[in-house]
Amino acid sequence: MKLPVPRQRPPVPVRSANGRSPATVRRLPILSDVARQAEVSLTTASRALDPDSDHPVSERTRARVVAAATRLSYRPNPMARALRTRRVPTIAIVVHDVSDPYFAEIVRGATAAASVRGFLTVVCSSDRDPATELRYVEMLCESRVSGVIFAGGGLEEAHYHRSMSGYARSIAHYGGAIVALAPRSERWPAELPDNQGGARMVTEHLVSLGHSRIAMISGPATLRTSRERELGYAQAMKAAGLETSIVRADFTVGGAAKAIARLLRSDSPTAVFAASDTMALGALSELRRSGIDVPDDVSVAGFDDIPGLEFMHPALTTVRVPMAELGAAGVARLLRQLDGKDTATRTQIHPVQLVVRESTGRLGGARGAV
Amino acid sequence: MKLPVPRQRPPVPVRSANGRSPATVRRLPILSDVARQAEVSLTTASRALDPDSDHPVSERTRARVVAAATRLSYRPNPMARALRTRRVPTIAIVVHDVSDPYFAEIVRGATAAASVRGFLTVVCSSDRDPATELRYVEMLCESRVSGVIFAGGGLEEAHYHRSMSGYARSIAHYGGAIVALAPRSERWPAELPDNQGGARMVTEHLVSLGHSRIAMISGPATLRTSRERELGYAQAMKAAGLETSIVRADFTVGGAAKAIARLLRSDSPTAVFAASDTMALGALSELRRSGIDVPDDVSVAGFDDIPGLEFMHPALTTVRVPMAELGAAGVARLLRQLDGKDTATRTQIHPVQLVVRESTGRLGGARGAV
DNA sequence: GCAATCACGGAAATCCATTTCCATTTCTGT
């Protein structure tokens, strides 16, 4: 008959006197090693090292434990801690495309804000594919991230809404938080740029330059961001007593180029407002290809103020969206929710700012006339 | 005397007949719920659900367990699993700046490749600050991510190297993997673009256009990427029997603009090779400001082929670096290391490709002469 | 002087899936 031998982990050898670790180190120190070194119980060691424990620990004891922890260069095992506290110090951000400068800036702001609060950020780039996005969200659900930021708008697809709201419920169920950074049909807490106001501002700017045939190239009608920007454009046009003209295309450079070509054949506008800088880039490119000067023949304005375009020629007039700030605000919101002290309104609108550069000018080409 | 009452979790109520969950659901199902439903032990339930368990489970039993799991919509708790297996299905990528298109593309490739293998990707953007990067790496260490990809080169700083190699050791110690996507002093497995070859190619291209005063604006000498590109440039110049002229600046638009201004005062080159597209953008911008035509007066070439610049005017001649592919290769490499079957050479070089567009032309302005 | 509090520390339960070790059966081969 075999006697049950109580298995016990061999103790971690203490750093030897010469300061170098002995060759026998084979595992990372755990809390019980610290407790043994400090000659206290596991419980006390845990409490001594937890800065916001409400259980009192005498200073002498705490000092002993901290000393032992330092000596062993102890680091709490995050998996064990996560298992117990049911919370990982990780959030996620879901974007349509990380390499789109708009989202890249948001990600930059979000990751920076998260890291100063001790959170890591998982980035999920859906490539605008509903199935990919859903797969990501499922992975996020299963990994029980503390919260998810949806930076892009919802995608149009049969399954999408049903599945997404299922996942959202599941996230809420385990105590995770959700924040949106673009208008969506789901009623999630949101930090949004003032799309409508910005579009109004830029349209008014074009009107004030004397333009009356101002066309807009917008993104797909299914994206609420497009719709909000269209709304602002329509408001400003109506206020000025002008006819609107909207052409829709993909939210890409190529899409915008095609849209412009169509526009030139039909309306021959003197000013074009593109619903995003990316589209404005496509417009500029196509106009140049057609031998049309910007801004002398046609003015072009964009939206977002993605970095880099200020160095183009002509530098793009646009609306500055505080993208990094939006990402940071999303994180702040998420963490407030997790702390249970999110008392703010559910949707927070962030102001945007008109940035006038070279791609818009007076009707008739003021520069040429000077 | 109090009797020790065996505390037991209340069982999860089974989905009621009407298909909706009863209001009493308050916790997620765990494996023991599945086991109870299927009337098997915890062990068997675990094995039945683990597709690559080597312990045999009869088909009948497995079917019962799977059915129970489905009925309860059971999802294994990732923290418990991670604690036991000592491995989280998460990798990390450290970049200098996520909103720099070069890194954004790499991140896109990496996250996509990771997700198809079931890994999430944490993104860390150091903003080129050694302290920030080190803080991130410490967080990554503590969170025991499976592997870390360093997309950018090492940063110059006193602490940096010592601390970084300490963290690297620590990562290796817990079984994590490391891969670099830029040349670094640390001897880590690497997937690198052919910086030297690309620089040679683009320089030869400029030579073949008849230029002889070809200057290079490079990044800081501390970045090995700059140095490799300088080396390729120098080789090609030497082969053509030409004098080299290198000006160093920050790896930014602004830095390049300043460098160009300096260059114009001293050397008056007829062609400029910028060590990155970002710098080329600065060069183009500054040249235009100075009233110098590209390519008629001066040819400009870049490196990287970041998206968007093909729509500029003039469209930039550059060297295409397969950034997304690099990111994906990094992930593949990382996972191979984790599987212990990384038999390839330690450094893998990825070929690059010259992309001739409009910003380079024959000496003297061929276009004007036609 | 006696009860009620407080300060402090510890044993054991808990989080939940995986894995080791063993105990049955049920085949094999001879």
Add this chain to the structure above:
DNA sequence: ACAGAAATGGAAATGGATTTCCGTGATTGC
């Protein structure tokens, strides 16, 4: 028919930190 192997399932240990519940001694209150 019987030793040995294979197939199958279970009890319990494991991973490591947090937290609940309790016990002791010291202090305060009246």
